[in-house]
Amino acid sequence: MLYKNIGEIPINLKGRVAIKLHMGDRGNKTHISPKDVSVLIEKIRAKGGDPYLVDTITLYPRERSTREGYLMVARENGFGDFPIVIARDDVFVEKDGFRIPKDIADADSLIVLSHATGHVLMGFAGAIKNLSIGCVNKYSKRRIHEPMRPLYDEGLCKKCGVCAEACKYGYIKLNDKVEINLKDCHGCRRCVRSCPTGAIHIGKKALENNFELFSESAKAVLSLFKPENVIYINVLKNITELCDCVKDSGDIVCRDMGYLTGKNPLKLDMETPELIRKQNPDTLDFKTWNLFVNIAKKHL
Numbered sequence: 001m002l003y004k005n006i007g008e009i010p011i012n013l014k015g016r017v018a019i020k021l022h023m024g025d026r027g028n029k030t031h032i033s034p035k036d037v038s039v040l041i042e043k044i045r046a047k048g049g050d051p052y053l054v055d056t057i058t059l060y061p062r063e064r065s066t067r068e069g070y071l072m073v074a075r076e077n078g079f080g081d082f083p084i085v086i087a088r089d090d091v092f093v094e095k096d097g098f099r100i101p102k103d104i105a106d107a108d109s110l111i112v113l114s115h116a117t118g119h120v121l122m123g124f125a126g127a128i129k130n131l132s133i134g135c136v137n138k139y140s141k142r143r144i145h146e147p148m149r150p151l152y153d154e155g156l157c158k159k160c161g162v163c164a165e166a167c168k169y170g171y172i173k174l175n176d177k178v179e180i181n182l183k184d185c186h187g188c189r190r191c192v193r194s195c196p197t198g199a200i201h202i203g204k205k206a207l208e209n210n211f212e213l214f215s216e217s218a219k220a221v222l223s224l225f226k227p228e229n230v231i232y233i234n235v236l237k238n239i240t241e242l243c244d245c246v247k248d249s250g251d252i253v254c255r256d257m258g259y260l261t262g263k264n265p266l267k268l269d270m271e272t273p274e275l276i277r278k279q280n281p282d283t284l285d286f287k288t289w290n291l292f293v294n295i296a297k298k299h300l
C-alpha cells in the first residue's frame with residue numbers, strides 16, 4: 001500500500017525494534033530523511049516498543065567500513081539524535097552459511113526501511129538489497145561478491161594501465177602484467193567496464209551466481225524473524241540513479257511518491273520499480289533487475 005506520509009503507516013511492534021536502514025555515505029544528500037525516522041521512532045515508542053537504528057559496516061575501505069567511522073557519518077547526515085547501533089562485525093549468528101550480526105539478529109522485531117534507488121549492479125536497490133548485503137557482516141559481504149571478482153586474460157592485455165586507474169581502491173597494479181588484489185576486491189566491475197580489450201572480465205555466470213547469493217542471504221536473515229514481526233517500508237522519495245553508498249548518487253529520476261509497504265520484500269521490490277517506470281520508463285536497468293527477480297523468486 002502506498003502512503004503519502006510515513007506517520008500513516010500502521011506500526012504495532014513490541015520489544016527491541018531494529019530499524020534497518022542505510023544512513024547514507026559521507027556527503028550523500030538524498031538518503032532517507034532523519035525527519036521520517038523520527039516519526040517512526042515516536043510511533044514505535046507510543047506502542048511501548050524500544051526502537052534503534054541499525055546498519056552494518058561496509059566491505060569497501062571508506063569511512064563507513066569501521067563502526068566509529070560509520071557513526072561519525074551517521075551523525076553528519078543528521079541521525080545523531082537517535083539511538084544508533086552500528087553492528088559489531090565479529091559478534092554474529094550463522095544461518096545457512098551467512099553471518100548476521102547479533103545486533104540485528106537479536107532484535108524482537110525488524111523494520112526494513114529501504115530507500116528505493118537505481119543500483120549499479122542489480123539495476124534497482126530496495127528491500128532485498130537492504131536485507132541481504134545490508135544485514136550481513138564483512139565476511140559474508142565478501143562471499144556474496146566473490147562471483148563478481150574480475151578474471152584476467154594476459155593474452156588480451158595491452159598493458160595500458162586503464163584498469164589500475166579505474167580501481168580507486170588501489171587493488172590493481174600493473175607490473176609486467178596486471179596483478180589484482182582479489183582478497184579485498186568487492187567486485188564493483190569498474191575495472192571490467194574500463195578495460196578496452198576485455199582482458200579483465202567476469203566469469204560467464206558471475207552475475208547469476210552473485211544474485212543467487214544475494215537472495216539466499218536475504219532469506220537467511222528473514223528466517224531469524226517471525227513474519228508478523230517484520231515490516232517493510234520502501235521510501236519513494238529522492239529516487240536517484242545510484243544508491244546511497246556513494247556521495248553523488250546521480251540525478252533524481254522521478255517525482256516523490258511516498259512510502260510503499262508490503263508483506264513480501266520481493267513483491268514490494270517488484271512493485272516499486274514499476275511505479276518508477278510509469279514516470280520515467282528509461283531510468284532503471286530493467287534487464288538486469290528482471291534477471292535478479294527471476295533468481296530471487298526461487299528463494300523468497
Ligand code: SF4
Nearest residue numbers: 167185187188189191
Ligand atoms: S572489481 Fe575491479 S575496480 Fe572494483 S574493487 Fe575489484 S579490482 Fe577494484
Ligand code: SF4
Nearest residue numbers: 157158160161163195
Ligand atoms: S585495462 Fe585491460 S588492456 Fe589495459 S592493462 Fe588493464 S587489463 Fe590490460
